[in-house]
Amino acid sequence: MTASEKVRAKAEQAVGKAAQAAGRATGNETLIAKGHAAEAAGRAREAKESAKDVGH
Incomplete structure (x- = not known):
């Protein structure tokens, strides 16, 4: 999760x-x-970004 997306979430x-x-x-x-x-929406954004982190 990028830092900016984490803060946004x-x-x-x-x-x-x-x-x-x-x-x-x-x-x-x-x-x-x-x-x-x-x-x-914030929880969904956080989950999406976390899934990206796991995928890499």
């Missing part, structure tokens, strides 16, 4: 978690859902 996960927390605090279900999506 972790950042996406952090943004997602923050959005979920903000959504829960305000009762905004849409924000919670968007947070889940962003966190999942």
Whole structure:
């Protein structure tokens, strides 16, 4: 996994978690859902990059 992609994946996960927390605090279900999506995208990116590392 390249360092920049690793940082990007972790950042996406952090943004997602923050959005979920903000959504829960305000009762905004849409924000919670968007947070889940962003966190999942970060986990998917991390998994993809990890698979590349194993393949080499």
